[in-house]
Amino acid sequence: MITVNKKENLEWREGMTVQDVLDEMGYDYPLITVTVNNQLVQQEDYATYEVPDNADVNVFHLVHGG
Amino acid sequence: MTKTVKSGPKKIDITINGKAATVTEDTYLLKAILSAGFSVPTLCNHKDLAPEGACRLCLTEIEVNGKRKLVTACNYPVREEIEVFTNTDRIKKHRKTLAEMFLGRFPNVEVIQNIAKICGASDTERFKSELTDENPKACVLCGHCVRACNSFVVQNILGFAGRGITRHMTMPFNETDPHCIGCTSCAYVCPTGAIQIADEMNNPADPELIRYHGMRINAMMSVYDKAQNRMREVGTANLVEVMDNYDILPVHNYKYGKHPDTRNIESGVMKRKYFTQDIADGCWMGCSISCAKAVDGFEIKTGPYKGQKVVVDGPEYETAAGGSNMGCFDLDFIVEFNFYCDTYGIDTISFATTMAFVMEAYEAGIITRENTGGKELNFGATDEVLECLHELARGEGFGVDVGQGIRRLKEKWSKELGADAKFLQDIGMEVKGLEFSEYVSKESPLQQAGYAMAIKGPQHDEALLVAFDAINNQAPTIEDKAEMLYYFPLFRTWFSLLGQCKLIWNDIVPPDNSKYPPDEAAKIPERVEDFQKFYEGMTGEALDEEKMLKQSERAFNLQRVMNYYLGYGTREDDMPPLRAVGPATEEEYTSREERYDKQLKEEIGIDPEGKSTREKMDILREYRYKRYNALVDAVYKIRGWDENGVPTPERLHELGIDVPEVLDMLKEPEK
Numbered sequence: 001m002i003t004v005n006k007k008e009n010l011e012w013r014e015g016m017t018v019q020d021v022l023d024e025m026g027y028d029y030p031l032i033t034v035t036v037n038n039q040l041v042q043q044e045d046y047a048t049y050e051v052p053d054n055a056d057v058n059v060f061h062l063v064h065g066g
Numbered sequence: 067m068t069k070t071v072k073s074g075p076k077k078i079d080i081t082i083n084g085k086a087a088t089v090t091e092d093t094y095l096l097k098a099i100l101s102a103g104f105s106v107p108t109l110c111n112h113k114d115l116a117p118e119g120a121c122r123l124c125l126t127e128i129e130v131n132g133k134r135k136l137v138t139a140c141n142y143p144v145r146e147e148i149e150v151f152t153n154t155d156r157i158k159k160h161r162k163t164l165a166e167m168f169l170g171r172f173p174n175v176e177v178i179q180n181i182a183k184i185c186g187a188s189d190t191e192r193f194k195s196e197l198t199d200e201n202p203k204a205c206v207l208c209g210h211c212v213r214a215c216n217s218f219v220v221q222n223i224l225g226f227a228g229r230g231i232t233r234h235m236t237m238p239f240n241e242t243d244p245h246c247i248g249c250t251s252c253a254y255v256c257p258t259g260a261i262q263i264a265d266e267m268n269n270p271a272d273p274e275l276i277r278y279h280g281m282r283i284n285a286m287m288s289v290y291d292k293a294q295n296r297m298r299e300v301g302t303a304n305l306v307e308v309m310d311n312y313d314i315l316p317v318h319n320y321k322y323g324k325h326p327d328t329r330n331i332e333s334g335v336m337k338r339k340y341f342t343q344d345i346a347d348g349c350w351m352g353c354s355i356s357c358a359k360a361v362d363g364f365e366i367k368t369g370p371y372k373g374q375k376v377v378v379d380g381p382e383y384e385t386a387a388g389g390s391n392m393g394c395f396d397l398d399f400i401v402e403f404n405f406y407c408d409t410y411g412i413d414t415i416s417f418a419t420t421m422a423f424v425m426e427a428y429e430a431g432i433i434t435r436e437n438t439g440g441k442e443l444n445f446g447a448t449d450e451v452l453e454c455l456h457e458l459a460r461g462e463g464f465g466v467d468v469g470q471g472i473r474r475l476k477e478k479w480s481k482e483l484g485a486d487a488k489f490l491q492d493i494g495m496e497v498k499g500l501e502f503s504e505y506v507s508k509e510s511p512l513q514q515a516g517y518a519m520a521i522k523g524p525q526h527d528e529a530l531l532v533a534f535d536a537i538n539n540q541a542p543t544i545e546d547k548a549e550m551l552y553y554f555p556l557f558r559t560w561f562s563l564l565g566q567c568k569l570i571w572n573d574i575v576p577p578d579n580s581k582y583p584p585d586e587a588a589k590i591p592e593r594v595e596d597f598q599k600f601y602e603g604m605t606g607e608a609l610d611e612e613k614m615l616k617q618s619e620r621a622f623n624l625q626r627v628m629n630y631y632l633g634y635g636t637r638e639d640d641m642p643p644l645r646a647v648g649p650a651t652e653e654e655y656t657s658r659e660e661r662y663d664k665q666l667k668e669e670i671g672i673d674p675e676g677k678s679t680r681e682k683m684d685i686l687r688e689y690r691y692k693r694y695n696a697l698v699d700a701v702y703k704i705r706g707w708d709e710n711g712v713p714t715p716e717r718l719h720e721l722g723i724d725v726p727e728v729l730d731m732l733k734e735p736e737k
Contacts, residue, residue: 005537005538005539006539006542007539026311026312028308028311029308029311029312030293030294030295031294031295031575033579033580033584033587040580040581044090048077058538058584059537059538060538060540060580060584060587061533061537061538062533062572062575062579062587062588062590063530063531063532063533063534063572063588064295064569064572064573064575
């Protein structure tokens with residue numbers, strides 16, 4: 001089990017990447033910052049960065065608009 | 067939440083001069099070479115401009131499947147495993163010849179001399195000709211200025227004319243183009259000083275400082291906008307599908323946050339079928355964000371302009387979201403509604419939010435066809451909405467009622483029709499008499515307060531904070547939230563004080579912004595610095611966060627005192643309707659039952675099992691208003707206002723605005 005934004009729980013599975021987490025959460029906003037266990041993950045690594053079990057994942061959305 | 071399946075960018079292994087490197091697919095080879103610690107001479111390349119491959123100095127040899135070829139590294143995207151050689155004899159010979167050609171033509175230009183040195187070229191005679199320009203600031207035809215004009219400020223004032231040896235940089239017809247606004251982007255990127263700035267308007271204290279920070283923003287826009295919010299492409303309309311995906315797009319008078327028909331009004335459809343101008347509409351010529359869009363040749367179907375083809379400015383996010391709020395997922399309607407609101411001088415937001423309220427009242431049976439002049443005003447009634455708009459403009463029929471806005475309609479209907487005043491209060495989305503703008507704030511206490519506590523009523527200009535708590539779960543404590551509701555309204559007020567557009571603040575975010583902790587990152591520190599430097603460059607006075615907030619605080623508190631004096635500035639004026647804080651009807655609760663039941667159980671400690679929807683709604687209502695009031699208390703405290711939300715004389719003294727005229731306004735409100 002992993003935690004997303006300290007409130008949502010997702011079932012963990014072997015080989016789960018940051019991109020998988022974003023897809024499952026439906027997070028498709030372009031301006032986000034992702035940390036996994038306080039480690040910053042670069043956007044180009046979302047598809048390859050593996051999320052360990054029990055990870056604390058934070059997806060921080062930067063709101064924009066008038 | 068809808069699930070999207072994406073495959074992330076591919077990684078490719080390459081070798082550069084025998085050294086292994088891994089790059090993301092489509093990385094330009096020059097970037098990969100520089101990252102690996104090697105260097106290649108360049109002239110036409112510029113860090114803030116798209117590569118062009120014009121000067122040919124960055125030619126590099128690559129080997130693919132055993133075959134060798136020459137490519138310009140600056141604009142060669144890596145898509146397969148390659149071996150790269152940056153310094154073979156073949157390349158060295160080529161570069162030296164090229165550098166000698168440059169040197170023969172521009173012998174005294176420093177940037178050319180430096181390139182020649184790197185390439186081992188020193189013979190100034192070999193290519194000397196009648197074209198040789200002895201000017202040390204000669205134009206070397208690198209094209210930086212032409213590209214900057216287009217990509218920084220979306221203009222095409224500068225261009226190349228002539229071919230071969232007559233090629234030169236110029237404005238159309240070799241005349242000074244009156245459309246040039248003097249943004250100085252061209253001078254900023256010119257590597258030789260061939261383009262000089264002749265004068266400085268408005269006598270800024272430090273024009274170079276302003277120019278540096280302005281160009282930093284321009285460059286950021288031109289490079290990153292296409293991967294971020296696509297403001298140049300579709301303007302603020304990019305938010306339509308984003309808000310729907312996050313359950314924040316208002317649907318049916320803010321009952322819901324998403325709808326399957328949103329796909330009919332999303333920005334992609336606007337771009338494909340409506341937007342006809344890929345440039346700014348003239349909102350601010352030379353603006354690097356260029357978010358305003360236009361629809362040309364749009365044929366009007368109703369009202370005084372029926373049958374005519376017109377140009378429509380927009381639609382923006384708020385206008386499209388006003389459509390979803392009225393249940394009208396039809397872009398033909400939205401564009402026409404946009405046109406007539408603009409033509410009549412009516413705010414699209416207030417009108418759409420009022421109509422959404424009218425439609426809910428109609429569906430709830432509070433008003434009938436008798437009251438609406440025979441119009442069936444169900445959600446989605448596009449023709450009837452336009453009819454109301456025309457009536458409003460003519461000052462006739464039911465349109466006159468609609469034009470009064472939600473606050474007066476609530477009073478009128480409860481007084482004249484005996485309607486349930488409490489229900490109307492719950493669903494009427496207005497505070498201080500102004501209609502809400504188009505974001506669903508139910509799951510975001512920050513946005514609820516951002517809206518309802520805003521000085522001029524519930525618009526998002528003062529505090530657009532909906533994602534911070536609703537999605538990010540940021541600012542978990544009341545104090546954290548109060549801190550944000552202190553900073554952001556003051557920060558955003560500062561833009562208004564200085565007459566600055568705030569879109570460039572957070573619509574374009576530096577890629578390394580994530581190096582800051584989330585609370586700081588939310589402020590976009592690099593952009594804040596840009597704005598502070600604009601101020602310093604203009605006035606000569608340095609500005610830091612404290613001073614910046616203080617400037618706003620004086621104006622902000624004065625505005626609140628005026629609100630109080632005019633009868634809109636106490637706690638009761640900061641109270642949002644239930645629809646803004648939680649579900650106001652049973653169907654709303656049921657539509658998100660899992661979410662609300664979870665909150666009852668986990669946050670309130672009440673087992674929802676066996677309770678009716680109405681009972682659960684009542685518990686939730688009490689909890690959410692209690693939470694809202696606690697937040698208001700904390701915000702008043704941090705702002706230095708009393709518990710009724712009125713700035714104290716001590717606070718006004720601290721801010722240096724305790725002059726008699728201001729203190730007098732605190733005595734008795736006019737209401």
